[in-house]
Structure formats: C-alpha cells, structure tokens
Amino acid sequence: MPGPKDLDPSSSPRAFLGAELRHAREKAGLSQEELGQRLFVSGSFIGQLEAGTRRMQPDYARMLDEVLGTEDFFHRNCKAAAKSRYPDHFAEAAEAEAIATEIRQYASTLIPGLLQTSAYARAVNRAYEPTAPEETITERTEARMARTRLLDDPTGPLLWAVLDEATLRRETGGRAVMAESLRHITDLIRRNRVIVQVLPFDAGAHTSMESSLKLMYFEDAPPLAYFEGGGTGRLEDDPAIVARMRLAFELLAASALSPQKSLAMIEALAQNYGHEEHS
Template identity: 75%
Template sequence: MPGSRDLDPSSSPRALLGAELRHAREKAGLSQEELGQRLFVSGSFIGQLEAGTRRMQREYARLLDEVLGTEDFFQRNCAAAAKSKYPEHFAEAAEAEVQATEIREYAPLLIPGLLQTPAYARAVCRAYQPTAPEEKIEEFVAARIERARLLSDPTEPLLWAVLDEAALRRVAGGPEVMAEALRHIADLGRRGRTIVQVLPFDAGPHAAMEGSIKLMDFEDAPPLVYFEGVGTGRLEDDPAVIKHQRFTYQLLTASALSPKNSLAVIEAMAEDYAHEEHH
C-alpha cells in the first residue's frame, strides 16, 4: 500500500484525489484488490491511483463514484487532477517520475529529457514544432528543464541512463550546444549523481533496437515502464512486461561501455564539438 509521503493533499490535485480515494475505499471496507475487482483492474492499479503514480481517467472516476457511493466527486475533480504542462501522451509518465526512487532509461535517438540543457531542449522542441510561436517553444523548454530539477536532490531518484552513440552524434542546435550538453552529462556522472553508459555503434545489434525504454521503481508502489513513439506513449504495469523490459535493460548495460569509459567518451566528444565550433 502506498506510504503517507505519496498522499500529501497540499502537493497537487492528483495527490488530493488519491488521498480521497484511499479514504473512500477504507470507509467502504474494501481492500485495494477488492475495489480493483469491481473496476476490472488490479489491486496494484488502485494503489497507483492512491499513490499518485497513475492518473485517474474519466471512465474510472465514474466507476469509483458508483462503487464507493461518492456521488460525482471523482468525476468532478478528475479534470483538475489531469491538468498538466506536458503533452498528453507523456504527462502521466512525467508525473510518475516525481514519485520514482529509481529511473532506468535507454535513449536511442536523443539525450533524455532529465539530462538535457536548455539550449539542447530548445533545439529539440523546435524540431518537434517547427511552426510554433517562440513563446510556445519556451513553455516546452521550461517544462522540460523543470523536470530535470529532480536531479537537484543529491541522492534520489537514482538515474541510470544508457545512451546510444546515435543520440550523441546527432547534432541538435549546433556544435556549441552539443559540447555544452555532453559536458553537462559528464559533470552529472563525475559527481556521482547519475550512472551513464554509452552503447557504441560497434556493439552491433542489441536487445532494444525497436525503441526506447524507461523503467521506474517506487518505494511502496509497483514498478512501471513507459514506451514512447512519435506523438504517443503509454505506461505499463503488467509484471510480465516489466520483467521482460528489465531483462532487456540488463542486456543493454552488458553491451554498453563501462560507466568510467563512457564518461571518457562523452568528454572526448564534447571536446570534438567544441573544437569544431572554434574552427
């Protein structure tokens, strides 16, 4: 069952909704598993709603009001809890990151959002939205950099990133921007704030060639994995899926360079970009 730290009503509308759900469920004398059965979901899914690692969808809000006798409370408050500064397909994953104690991510095409600098994020967001007004781009950049504040805590969450060499070779914003971006990653690694590994081209075929992986673990809630495509994404909590993706990630780390050698490669590439900009 989620711990009390996940149920701070002052933190967000979603946390308040989770706290109210737990209160209503216990008042009805139902366990998470029993309530889940009535909604045709798992008990762990109910726990994630209460902990705030899952967003409450409108269809579940309606069923909860019916089962728990809360009139239209959850339906009325569902919309407020769903408001987010992030794109719809990514919002739930971004909100789960805040609750995570460990995040393991494989990035095949670009530097992960939690490791991006403002200049790099700006170049990427502009590529996503080539016709968007400048103020809209700055909103995207601000939201992305705000996510990275998770790393201002000296210990949590653990962030372990495997970066494909392609993500480091694809120039976003020019050599100067890339030099800054790679130095930022190397600095986080040197300070022990993150574990970073580079998956080089000469590693050949590998277990995650079909896409990215983001695994998230929580203190008192089941783990989640996030899959992302172009303009789409989804969270999965199926134990079999989690087990398979965890094994895939282990294979990736075995194929990648060691953290020590990875930092050396990243720093060398940063110098190459800086030299390119200078000339």
Template identity: 70%
Template sequence: MPGPKDLDPSSSPRALLGAELRHARERKGLSQADLGEPLFVSGSFIGQLEAGTRRMHVELAVQLDEILGTNGFFTRNCTALARSRYPDHFAEAAEAEAVATAIREYAQLLIPGLLQTSAYAEAVFRAYKPTAPDTEIAELVTARLQRACLLDDPTTPLLWAILDEAVLRRPVGGGPVMSEALDHVAELARGHRVIVQVLPFAAGAHAALTGPLKLMDFEDAPSLSFVEGPDMGKLLDDPATVKRHTLTFNLLQASAHSPQDSLALIESVAQDYGHGEEHP
C-alpha cells in the same frame, strides 16, 4: 463528516489524490481488490492509483465517486488534473516519473529529457514544430526543464541512463549546443547524481534496436515501463512485460561501456564540439 477538500493540482497532485482515494476506500471498509471488482480493474491497479504511479482518468473518477460516496470529489479534482502541461501521449509517464524511486532509461537518438539543457531542448522542439510560435516552444522547454527538478534531491530518484553512441554524434542544435549539453551530462555523472553509460556503435546488434525504453520503480507500487514512438507512448504494468523490458535494459548494460569509460568518451566528444567539430 465533511468530505475531503479539493486538492491544489500544483502540489504533488497525483500523490495527494491517491492518498484521498486510500482514505475513502478504507472508510468504506473495502480492500483494494473489493474496490477494483465493480470497476473491472485489479486490486493492484487500485494500489497504483493510491500510490500516485498511475493517472486517474475522469471516467473512472465518476465511478469512484458513486461507489465511495465522495460527492463528486474525485471527478472534480481529476478533471483539473487532466489539464497537463505535457503532450497527451507522455503525460502519464511524466507524472509517474515524478514519484519514482529509480528510473532506468535507454536513449536511442536524443539526450533524455531529464538531462537536457535549455538550448538542447529548444533545438529538439523547434525541429519537431518548425512553424510553432516562439511562445509555444518556450512553454515546452520550460515544462521539460521543470521535470529535471526532481534531480535536485541528492539521492532520489536513482537515474541510470544508457545513451546510444548516436546520441553523442548527432549535432542537435550545432556544436556549441552539443558541447554544453554533453558537459551537463558529464557534470551530473561526475557529481555522482546519475549513472551514465554509452552503448557504442561497435556493440552491433543489441536488445533494444526497436526503440527507446524507460523503466520506473516505486516505493509502494509495482514497476512500470514506458515505450514510445512518434506522437505516441504507452505506460505498461503487465509484470511479464516489465520483466522482459528489465532484461532488455540489463543486456544493454552488459554491452555498454563502463560508467568510467562512458564519462571519458562524453567529455572527449563535448570537447571536440567545443573546438568546432560538427561530427566528432
């Protein structure tokens, strides 16, 4: 029987690679736990690979080819998929985001990437990389905007964003850029495509003072959380950690303005920026 054909890395690559892993495992008559044992990973981790919610690293792909007798298939395709358009610390999270059924995100300082406009994203990347050539900045902006294409589906994924009030008050790119950016967020909220809340300064101390947080749910795999800092990020699947981060998000929801009041505030601040107020 011929082996599976190589995947086109441009078309839902991780989901396709995961499906091939499931087929190859089942042909061998192995359970997820059986396959995980010689790899020193859990059956749950194998399930996440098959569901496309976790990235398959090259070292693991080599072992899978040996165990499953797939003649280098996973090694070849995994090597191709490793060439991500995203920074190394965020690539796995971006790929998981693309197959999530629900995304809940607390943004501490910036409008979340999925909700950014081109001008806002350009201002952010230019601040990160002040000496980078324009072509590099343009590529980063394009990659960020392409991530937002998952919102083209009218219902999936559910996106629930909690924005710290600092996100609204920091004039990234200046007044016109902020006015456009906040109008874009408000438009998505008015169109019932996303749920947005604002966590006001008046809330004082809250459950996520240490940094931003992203939670992702999937149809056929356990939930994940993602935490990040300067040039670093970590995708977490430990159930106790994800449970704790879920509680953190729930506490933020309780402290934030309602979606209706949040929309009114976002629109008001956008209008102030539009009238030339740099610090509304």
C-alpha cells in the same frame, strides 16, 4: 502488497485524490484487489492511484463514484488532477517520474529529457514543431527544464541511463550546443549524481533496436514502464511486460561500455565538438 504511505493532501491534486480514494475504499471495507475487480483493473492499479503514481481518468472516476457511493466526487475532482504543463501523451509519465525513487532509461536517438540542457531541449522542440510560434517552443522548453530539477536533489531519484552512441553523434542544435550538452552530462557523472553508459556502434544488434525504453520504480507502488513514439506514449504496469523491459535494460547495460569508459568517450566527444566549433 504493502499499503500506501500517508500522502500530504496539500501537495498536489493527485495526492489529494489518492488519499481520498484510499479513505473511501477502506470505509467501504474493500481491499485494493477487491476494488480493482469491480473496475476490471488490477489491485496494483488501485494502489498506484492511491500512491499518486497514476492519473485518475474520468471513466475510472465515474466507476469509483458508483462503486464507493461517493456521488460525483471523484469525477468532479479528477479534472483538476489532470491539469498538466506537459503534452497529454506524456503528462502521466512526467508526473510518475517526479515521485520515482529510481529511473532506468535507454535512449536510442536523443539525450533523455532529464539530462538535456535548455539549448538542446529548444533545438529538439523546434525540430518537433517547425512551424510553432516561438512562445510555444519556449513553453515546451521551460516545461522540460522543470523536469531536470529532479536532479538538483543530491539524494534521489537514482538515474541510470544507457545512451546509444547515436545520441552523442547526432548534431542537435549545432556543435556548440552538443559540446555544452555533453559537458553537462559529464558534470553530472563526476558529481556522482547519475550513472551513464554508452552503447557503442560496435556492440552490434541489441534488444531495443526498435525503440527506447524507460522504467520507473517507486517506494510504495509497483514499477512502471513507459513507451513513447511520435506524439504518443503509454504507461504499462503489467508485471510480465515490466519484467521483460527490465531484462532488456540489463542486457543493454551489459553490452554497453563501463561507466568509466563511457565517461571518457563522452568527454572526448565534448572536446571535439568544442574544438571544431571554435575552429
């Protein structure tokens, strides 16, 4: 496994903890695999902690302090690294997403967060929490919009999304919101910022009919798969599971319309939404 790159400790609490973990591990004369064995995790998991792609949990922090002789350093500081503006079940995935070099995602029921507009995100958040105060919905929406700024960088990450046709036809927030959302996606496509394919209804049965999927790749750490369901989510780094999800995504992309035909379909739907809303 290639060694992790040097991190800027001032960039984030997790980067600081990762750099300190690497320093303490090397000082103890342990490889990532050897330290992982002491904690009953894989060496790649230790690498992800050092690279900042995984959040250090309190239980692991205590074990690291014990194994590495760092008193209570990691346990004390992992609380600061755990602070997030995102819900607990998604926080770690959002942080990994922010440093990924490539993201591949299949969306079965709604437009992925990175491709959403503010109005669409607000409609989704309100549907999730119909009785929440308006301040909570605004906070959730702003957090989601902060994630979309990843796409302001013209060089990365690479985002390749396969959208089920259902995501484009479900009127989320009304027809005007849908028209704006689909025009936003076509703009990103035409600026060569994202790759988007549509999986049409007539593709029939496919490999991910029961769920969406998300794969994230990193420069100096193994890839991660993310699974999400109502108010829950988990990251998975098991190579066999990640490989299975990669194959599932590739099969979905093979069954989907080409990027050119997908763009034409999205543009046509955007025009229909806009025209009917105007009428």
